[in-house]
Amino acid sequence: MSLAVIHTRAQLGIEAPPVAVEIHLSGGLPSMSIVGLPETAVKESRERVRSALITAGFEFPQRRVTINLAPADLPKDGGRYDLAIAIGILAASGQLKGWKACPSVEMIGELALSGDIRPVRGILPAAVAAGKVARALIVARDNAAEAAMAEGTEVFAAAHLLELVAHLTRRQVLSAVVSADQAEVEHQVPDMADVKGQLQARRALEVAAAGGHNLLFSGPPGSGKSMLASRLPGLLPPLAVDQRLEAAAIASVAGQSVTPACAGIRPFRNPHHTASAIALVGGGSHPRPGEISLAHQGVLFLDELPEFPRRVLEVLREPLETGEILISRAARQTRYPARFQLVAAMNPCPCGYHDDGTDRCICTPDQIRRYQMKISGPLLDRIDLQLQVPALPAETLLQSGRSGESSAVVRARVVAALERQLQRQGKMNRELSGPELERVCALDAATEALLVRVMQQSQLSARACHRLLRVARTLADLAGLAQVRREQLLEALAFRGLAVGGWC
Known part of the structure; x- marks a missing residue:
């Protein structure tokens, strides 16, 4: 086998787009090239992967090694592709007996020269994305707890390249990482x-x-x-x-x-x-x-x-x-x-x-x-x-x-006020748009006349008026009222820093 495809994930903000690491071995002078818009840290993977494979006791193929990171138009940075590249080279050169590159597994990790697997940033978004396409994820042991927080994703963790190879070849299978109980986390909040x-x-x-x-x-x-x-x-x-x-x-x-x-x-x-x-x-x-x-x-x-x-x-x-x-x-x-x-x-x-x-x-x-x-x-x-x-x-x-x-x-x-908001409009009051405000903050004639007078005398902008109504709606929710009344509008004005004495 001279071609292997290993799946991994890039990092783009809080998104984790998929990346296919394609490794091809061909005749010619021994060399190793990486294509697919790699940045400096990715290009340096050549030396890290070579040293890690040799230190772990594997043979680095004396052939022309071409590595393509697809899609080619997505910038790749960091050392998160090291693990996928190393496993791809072993699979393409036939050193993983009994294992073929599996499309249902993804792996992310940086390799040390000793073969240790180091953690990388942005593991949680990658774990969530892998779970959505029903793929297992292999990560560094130091990333295991974070990756396991993505419910529905099967996560395996390895500390060394040899551990991962033993798992893939079924000689010593790793146990899936179990998420810790987050309810035990203690956090003191000022009262x-x-x-x-x-x-x-x-x-x-x-x-x-x-x-x-x-x-x-x-x-x-x-x-x-x-x-x-x-x-x-x-x-x-x-x-x-x-x-x-x-x-x-x-x-x-x-x-x-x-x-x-x-x-x-x-x-x-x-x-x-x-x-x-x-x-x-x-x-x-x-x-x-x-x-x-x-x-x-x-x-x-x-x-x-x-x-x-x-x-x-x-x-x-x-x-x-x-x-x-x-x-x-x-x-x-x-x-x-x-x-x-x-x-x-x-x-x-x-x-x-x-x-x-x-x-x-x-x-x-x-x-x-x-x-x-x-x-x-x-x-x-x-x-x-x-x-x-x-x-x-x-x-x-x-x-x-x-x-x-x-x-x-x-x-x-x-919490009671928030539940009223979610039942009525499906969102918090601060997120209400103009048409939604007209529906949920309908005022009676006297209260509306008061608001018009306030806007004229205080020269409030349309945005300030909408925010005033949102606060009044929240005050009504705290009071358990279905409609915004004059009292809530006056209190909202006071919270806006506007004198209300002349409008009472």
Whole structure:
């Protein structure tokens, strides 16, 4: 046999397109060439595979070896093809007695010069894709636990090339990897019961969790903005099965642990304000996910929001609307999901004490205006809840014990509101389109007249109006109401930072 075809998977964002590794041995001077749009790391497979085969005791064929990675128009990078190339060479040269290249098996792994099989990134998407076409997957032992998280995929793990050869030739068959019980994963989430006072901020967190709304806290230093934001993940329900796979696939591609996502724990990302635009949205010559994608199905917390460069903040505008990010480079385009919940915190001025009821602020009006202007109007338009968080009085701050509801109590109300949304429209309120809003947020004549007056006097954009209605719909869901009433609209206005005294 001088031709063998081994199946493997490439990595393209969180997708794993199939790749057929075709190995052909022919006469001529001994050589080894790889075609099919390989990049540098793939071309270097020649030396890794040659040394691994010889070290493991196999004979490297003294013939002309041609390796084609199909499809030819898909860029190939990394060392993930080493294992398939090595097994293909052994099969084509007749060194795998009793085994023929099997179309129902795929293999991914990088080879060390000693023949050890090393782990690679992006195994979970590959395992899910292999299971969809009813193929087994062979991976490095260090990738076994991650690959086994893909339900319905038969996974085998080997630590050395000789182990894999023994398995393929039926001399010593490997046992299928069994997925660990993710329910045993422990994760400590900050509890709402630790928050003292701040009743309006607690209410805003509950509304944000119930409808998936974006949230901005503004207040002096030490008022508890960061503490409040860290409590939001504890109010959200665990990830559904499809959401877990999406979040885990992004973590896998980024080289991070997939265990929390597979256990249903929502991600909470908190980048420093010195982060670049590429750090937020992702990028690089081989585009990798950024913070907004790593926060997919979870929370992205931006503390000290005005300290982020304005150019960095502006890249958030499209993902907040579309729920995805398309990273374009000269060689390729990669699409990553980015359906996150934005929570931000800021001080009202550079010193932080503007309008806090004291005379501590030393900022001039021009400094305050320039500081607040760092956040553009279009970005603020996309933040549904904008709340002032006052400093706590000393007596409230020093009182002992827990005074508020726990996260579990609030989460029960949030889950009930989410169930109402899913039964009514099949999605969260934040995802409602304009026509859907007209259907599920129908207002009576008096409430509609109030909304028209608010829009005219406050000069609200169409986007701000829609977001106002989505928040009002969430408030009605929390109250168990079928229709949005005047009370919910007024509360939504207050959460938008608009004075409601003149409209009551």
